[in-house]
Amino acid sequence: MKDLLMAWDYIPFEDTDATGGLRMTVVSGVPSPWGEAAKGILHLKGFDWSAVRLDPTNKDLVERFGSGSAPAVVYEEELPRSGWKDILLLAERLIPMPSLLPPNSDDRDLAFSLAHELCGEGGLGWSRRLWLTHLGLKGEGGFSEPVAQYLAQKYGYSEQAGAAARIRVIEILAMFAERLASQRAKGSDYIFDFGVTALDIYVATFAGLLQPLPDEVCAMRATTRAAFSEVDDETLETARELLGHRDLMYERWLEGVLRL
Missing domain, CATH: 1.20.1050 (Glutathione S-transferase Yfyf (Class Pi); Chain A, domain 2)
Known part of the structure; x- marks a missing residue:
């Protein structure tokens, strides 16, 4: 167990495209189960990813991530994913092992x-x-x-x-x-x-x-x-x-x- 509580080092929305890689919107200060599940999947897969603070009032952010809710994920120049199933399947495709789905x-x-x-x-x-x-x-x-x-x-x-x-x-x-x-x-x-x-x-x-x-x-x-x-x-x-x-x-x- 780590000794100190940690917060994400959020990247500014304006920098998301320049940052590249995997970017995900996060609800700040609230343990949303959907968001924590997505974080857990990325953690077990070993992803290096960037957190973007959710702001539903930012129309440009909502358009880029395809949703005014979190989590929503953008990988490189691909279309955004915002559903729990789509995020899981993206993670499975990008890093197949360890798989987080049964084999049959x-x-x-x-x-x-x-x-x-x-x-x-x-x-x-x-x-x-x-x-x-x-x-x-x-x-x-x-x-x-x-x-x-x-x-x-x-x-x-x-x-x-x-x-x-x-x-x-x-x-x-x-x-x-x-x-x-x-x-x-x-x-x-x-x-x-x-x-x-x-x-x-x-x-x-x-x-x-x-x-x-x-x-x-x-x-x-x-x-x-x-x-x-x-x-x-x-x-x-x-x-x-x-x-x-x-x-x-x-x-x-x-x-x-x-x-x-």
């Missing part, structure tokens, strides 16, 4: 299906944000009202969808908990027998939405930590397997101190 097609299909349950629309990240938005709009914790109002528009919030989000979160957690327990019974520490894959990274980073990493590992605003910590006992208990897997991944594979 059936398991690869399953890997993408499971990843969608974490990263995709209606998945764990999406539903957890809806849940915290719902709490914030009702004045019952969760995100602050300005953040909740912004995310409500982004995630198509309705009171019915917000109320259902907690149940969806628990369903997804239970599915992955069963998978992890089954793998451990077979003698595997990972989602697939093949070894560590992108799925293990996704589980590790998205688990932080249920219980943040300690401050010495991931410093964040007090309001962000309070929102991410807003969870009931049933949900937290269902998340235990994923939180244990999160700790294993940061101990063995991911950077010991998050750079935001």
